[in-house]
Amino acid sequence: MIYALLQAVPMALKSIGGNKLRAFLTMLGIIIGVMALVILVSLVNGATGTVQDTISQLGTNLLTVSISDDKGDAIYLEDLEEWTEDADIGLAAAWKNESAVGKYGSESATVQVYGVSSAYSQIQSINILLGRDIKTADVNNSSYVCVINETAATELVGYTDCLGEEISLNGVKFTVVGVMEDDENSLTAVFGSGSLTVHIPYSSLVKLSTSLNAQIDSFYVGAAENSTIEAAEAAIDRILYERLEQDEDAYDISAQDALEDAMGSITSILTLLLGGIAAISLVVGGIGIMNIMLVTVTERTREIGIRKAIGASRGTILQQFLLESTVLCMLGCIIGILLSWGFLRIAGVVVSGLGMSFEMDVTVVLIAVAFCFVIGVGFGLYPANKAARMKPIDALHYGG
Amino acid sequence: MIRINKLSKRYKIGSEVVKALDEATLHVAKGEFVSVIGPSGSGKSTLMNIIGCLDVADSGEYLLDGIPIEDYTENQLAAVRNRKIGFVFQSFNLIPKLTAEENVELPLIYQGVRKAERAERVAQALEKVKLRRRAAHFPTELSGGQQQRVAIARAIVTRPSLILADEPTGNLDSKTTLEIMDIFHELHQQGNTILLITHEDDVAMQAQRRVHIMDGRLSEVYE
Numbered sequence: 001m002i003y004a005l006l007q008a009v010p011m012a013l014k015s016i017g018g019n020k021l022r023a024f025l026t027m028l029g030i031i032i033g034v035m036a037l038v039i040l041v042s043l044v045n046g047a048t049g050t051v052q053d054t055i056s057q058l059g060t061n062l063l064t065v066s067i068s069d070d071k072g073d074a075i076y077l078e079d080l081e082e083w084t085e086d087a088d089i090g091l092a093a094a095w096k097n098e099s100a101v102g103k104y105g106s107e108s109a110t111v112q113v114y115g116v117s118s119a120y121s122q123i124q125s126i127n128i129l130l131g132r133d134i135k136t137a138d139v140n141n142s143s144y145v146c147v148i149n150e151t152a153a154t155e156l157v158g159y160t161d162c163l164g165e166e167i168s169l170n171g172v173k174f175t176v177v178g179v180m181e182d183d184e185n186s187l188t189a190v191f192g193s194g195s196l197t198v199h200i201p202y203s204s205l206v207k208l209s210t211s212l213n214a215q216i217d218s219f220y221v222g223a224a225e226n227s228t229i230e231a232a233e234a235a236i237d238r239i240l241y242e243r244l245e246q247d248e249d250a251y252d253i254s255a256q257d258a259l260e261d262a263m264g265s266i267t268s269i270l271t272l273l274l275g276g277i278a279a280i281s282l283v284v285g286g287i288g289i290m291n292i293m294l295v296t297v298t299e300r301t302r303e304i305g306i307r308k309a310i311g312a313s314r315g316t317i318l319q320q321f322l323l324e325s326t327v328l329c330m331l332g333c334i335i336g337i338l339l340s341w342g343f344l345r346i347a348g349v350v351v352s353g354l355g356m357s358f359e360m361d362v363t364v365v366l367i368a369v370a371f372c373f374v375i376g377v378g379f380g381l382y383p384a385n386k387a388a389r390m391k392p393i394d395a396l397h398y399g400g
Numbered sequence: 401m402i403r404i405n406k407l408s409k410r411y412k413i414g415s416e417v418v419k420a421l422d423e424a425t426l427h428v429a430k431g432e433f434v435s436v437i438g439p440s441g442s443g444k445s446t447l448m449n450i451i452g453c454l455d456v457a458d459s460g461e462y463l464l465d466g467i468p469i470e471d472y473t474e475n476q477l478a479a480v481r482n483r484k485i486g487f488v489f490q491s492f493n494l495i496p497k498l499t500a501e502e503n504v505e506l507p508l509i510y511q512g513v514r515k516a517e518r519a520e521r522v523a524q525a526l527e528k529v530k531l532r533r534r535a536a537h538f539p540t541e542l543s544g545g546q547q548q549r550v551a552i553a554r555a556i557v558t559r560p561s562l563i564l565a566d567e568p569t570g571n572l573d574s575k576t577t578l579e580i581m582d583i584f585h586e587l588h589q590q591g592n593t594i595l596l597i598t599h600e601d602d603v604a605m606q607a608q609r610r611v612h613i614m615d616g617r618l619s620e621v622y623e
Binding site (some may be wrong): 076312314316 | 449452454455474475478479480481483487489494495506507509510512554558580607
């Protein structure tokens with residue numbers, strides 16, 4: 001059976017090659033359908049990759065660790081510093097957050113006060129525009145210094161270049177040593193921006209606050225430069241597992257990928273939508289194939305009659321025409337894939353400046369091939385069956 | 401070999417019912433060369449189609465090699481056509497896209513014969529009709545006589561029980577007709593059973609035995 005089928009392929013190719021222009025025009029529907037499918041899906045995937053890179057720059061290379069049960073052995077800043085000596089852990093930053101009333105002269109506003117350790121703005125990718133960041137020495141000395149964001153500078157102090165000014169937080173005076181950018185690029189900015197933010201040393205916040213203490217119950221961890229976030233996660237997990245009496249439920253480590261998840265679902269919807277449209281054009285191409293196969297069957301009625309007269313069974317004729325439509329479809333599919341590949345290469349060069357890369361998606365190629373096969377067989381079935389059911393005597397005397 | 405008993409076939413043309421075959425009876429023994437002669441419209445094509453298993457009769461009995469044909473399914477009939485009957489048509493009926501060789505090979509492909517054996521048998525068949533040198537030519541590149549010889553090669557390549565020729569010389573000039581008839585004589589001498597249908601007396605005369613057909617009825621012709 002397989003042998004007979006393989007033998008019939010060259011026959012089908014020959015029959016298709018007999019009318020090249022017609023074969024090409026018929027395949028065009030499939031070629032365009034395949035190109036639409038492969039190119040659109042690959043483009044979406046390429047663009048998504050770029051967007052996802054951008055999102056990951058927002059802070060996905062960051063682990064959030066929260067401690068729910070410290071087993072009576074509280075974690076302090078010194079512990080974090082010790083842990084950063086691990087080869088896979090680059091930075092670790094603790095923070096606590098409280099609202100406070102900020103005052104400058106007669107101006108007063110509610111500000112978000114973050115008590116941070118020195119690595120905080122680095123790990124959160126917050127740029128310092130003027131002056132300096134909170135330093136380890138500030139944390140050790142519980143200095144009354146602060147770094148305020150641009151919004152706080154303009155709204156509370158009145159101007160951006162406000163280094164050396166003193167603002168009071170809940171009545172305690174802090175000297176502005178730095179101005180940082182509004183964290184447009186951080187996750188907090190995505191979820192709600194425009195807040196007045198002040199960073200002060202971790203220890204200073206503990207002193208200022210009536211409700212907070214120095215125990216760390218959550219902190220950020222970043223991977224070391226020559227390590228990966230997965231390795232860092234494994235490292236911090238190992239450390240905490242030992243520290244917290246081998247109780248996995250005492251702590252939680254999570255990567256900040258909520259946005260990536262959201263982006264992922266948007267992409268799959270987009271891929272399905274575009275893929276669906278492309279699939280419709282493939283089906284239209286399949287109808288074209290069915291149309292031309294019906295014409296072919298009518299044209300070759302006499303040939304069918306001759307073949308039946310010399311002993312071709314229904315199955316043989318069915319197989320011959322089914323194979324022809326399938327081969328036609330698969331040829332169109334291959335041409336479509338090759339053209340898509342070429343298109344994506346060119347598109348890749350054209351938009352290379354945008355940092356996008358368009359790779360042909362292997363999955364979508366496989367889907368296209370499978371879909372074309374189904375279309376070739378599906379839409380070939382009716383014409384092939386029509387040919388197979390012809391009565392030999394009628395077919396033989398058709399048109400002569 | 402062939403045993404036909406009271407075979408009838410009717411066609412409806414418009415409102416009129418035409419009796420193409422009216423209780424026709426015919427026996428052909430193995431190795432015989434029989435010609436069926438009759439004018440056009442006498443029912444000889446219908447007879448040929450039924451004997452060739454291309455069509456089935458309305459009533460009557462047809463045994464080919466002792467097996468009744470009526471009960472066969474379409475696919476079984478296809479197998480009978482493939483293995484037991486070799487057709488030679490008036491209009492040659494070669495497939496124009498295929499070369500002489502490929503045309504002759506086709507029935508063997510349908511039989512599922514292996515490639516090496518096919519090549520050998522195709523060469524033998526073409527040798528018998530003296531067309532081996534034209535094997536790679538397409539039908540359009542061959543003369544009428546040559547095309548008919550390819551058709552004969554296609555008919556004999558399966559070594560059928562019966563060679564069924566429907567006006568094989570109808571489209572040929574007299575010189576070519578002689579050539580083709582020579583081949584039929586040769587095939588007959590080699591032991592093939594041949595049933596030749598024609599409306600030309602001089603062609604029919606060359607057969608061992610002649611049967612006349614008129615208004616769907618058959619009658620033997622004696623010298």
